[in-house]
Amino acid sequence: MTEGLDLDALARWFDAQRPEVLDTSAPLTAELITGGKSNLTYTVSDGTRSVIVRRPPLGHVLATAHDMSREYRVMTALAGTDVPVPATHGLCQDDDVIGAPFYVMERVEGTPYQRAAQLEALGPDRTRAISERLIDTLAALHAVDYAQVGLADFGRPDGYLERQVRRWKKQLDASRSRDLPGIDELATRLERDIPQSGDGTIVHGDYRLDNALVNDRDEITAVLDWEMSTLGDPLTDVALMIVYQNLATLAGDAAQVTVTDAPKAPGYLSVEESIERYGRASGRDLGDLGFHLGLGYFKLAVILEGIYFRHTQGKTLGSGFEGIGDSIFPLIDAGLAATSR
Structure with missing residues (x-):
């Protein structure tokens, strides 16, 4: 199990909510994107296609600081404007699925220049x-x-x-x-x-x-x-x-x-x-x-x-x-x- 992300539970969610996004007939794989010091960000793949999954951090979480629905809503709203944002694929606010709310978005090519x-x-x-x-x-x-x-x-x-x-x-x-x-x-x-x-x-x-x-x-x-x-x-x-x-x-x-x-x-x-x-x-x-x-x-x-x-x-x-x-x-x-x- 990838820490912070239950892939079996995530696969069941994809099957029920967005079956067209990923093929779950084989086990999904995930990689934590390095450098994240706030919300946790993972690349999740079915072997052919990849998406991004975001969830709150583990442990001590400040109230209102890690609202998945907020991120999801603003990016969805900005689609089609002059502000480039990833396409959004789905939001889950049920903690019972992977242990925390999460959302799924498009994996966009590009480099986050930090250094x-x-x-x-x-x-x-x-x-x-x-x-x-x-x-x-x-x-x-x-x-x-x-x-x-x-x-x-x-x-x-x-x-x-x-x-x-x-x-x-x-x-x-x-x-x-x-x-x-x-x-x-x-x-x-x-x-x-x-x-x-x-x-x-x-x-x-x-x-x-x-x-x-x-x-x-x-x-x-x-x-x-x-x-x-x-x-x-x-x-x-x-x-x-x-x-x-x-x-x-x-x-x-x-x-x-x-x-x-x-x-x-x-x-x-x-x-x-x-x-x-x-x-x-x-x-x-x-x-x-x-x-x-x-x-x-x-x-x-x-x-x-x-x-x-x-x-x-x-x-x-x-x-x-x-x-x-x-x-x-x-x-x-x-x-x-x-x-x-």
């Missing part, structure tokens, strides 16, 4: 083109009329930033297992200085290069990992993307282990170029991102603390967790710096 070394092999011109398309795809997402694609009730843009601060404080308390100097001060500053939100859009919630697939023509073929998507302030997506970009140099080797150092590759757009390109594509004012950056650092610190907590319990699958606990402290410091302006 600078991967991009360096492509050269600076291709790297620049890929980073430009990442920005353009984010602007395209924020331009989608969410009501027109059936997502009018997907979230509440009004009061979004206030709810985000409250939510991530709650998530922190649920994962708090050690002293994190400065994080409560950061939370206090965020509560005190919440700006007025702009027009609401669909927000991805964890937008970065390795949550997208890129083909050999340097096109983005799919945006993945929609577990934190909702309707809200689009600048939170922009700021978190910049946080990831800054993280590439923020904490040295510790940061590279836990998330991504892809933005360090020669040719990758600078932070200033990224902000300028998004502003030009979207028409939005990005003059003051201090609060949004502080929220991004806080959110990422809380996410990584939750992963660290699961790792200390032995409930993480895959590799890449060494040093994750130490990488949180530079995030807190950067969040305090962003909110002190």
Whole structure:
């Protein structure tokens, strides 16, 4: 049995719900896709065809953070828009099938570039083109009329930033297992200085290069990992993307282990170029991102603390967790710096 995925039970589900997707006359095989530190992602094959199965992580799971129906719904809604997403094949919310909710989607060809070394092999011109398309795809997402694609009730843009601060404080308390100097001060500053939100859009919630697939023509073929998507302030997506970009140099080797150092590759757009390109594509004012950056650092610190907590319990699958606990402290410091302006 593949850990976290009962293939016999999954085969019975395919037979009953989507028999045209996979041939279950022979045993299915599965492989955990490496690098997943949140929802678990598997390639499942019948020997000829392959699909992707996503389920929540094992062990300690933060409330609302691993909602399978949310990912499934937003990707289904975005099909046919300018935002590339995998085709969806089915959603199961019955825990009795494999022990947790899950959904099935198309396996899209492409590379999730996580490391600078991967991009360096492509050269600076291709790297620049890929980073430009990442920005353009984010602007395209924020331009989608969410009501027109059936997502009018997907979230509440009004009061979004206030709810985000409250939510991530709650998530922190649920994962708090050690002293994190400065994080409560950061939370206090965020509560005190919440700006007025702009027009609401669909927000991805964890937008970065390795949550997208890129083909050999340097096109983005799919945006993945929609577990934190909702309707809200689009600048939170922009700021978190910049946080990831800054993280590439923020904490040295510790940061590279836990998330991504892809933005360090020669040719990758600078932070200033990224902000300028998004502003030009979207028409939005990005003059003051201090609060949004502080929220991004806080959110990422809380996410990584939750992963660290699961790792200390032995409930993480895959590799890449060494040093994750130490990488949180530079995030807190950067969040305090962003909110002190």
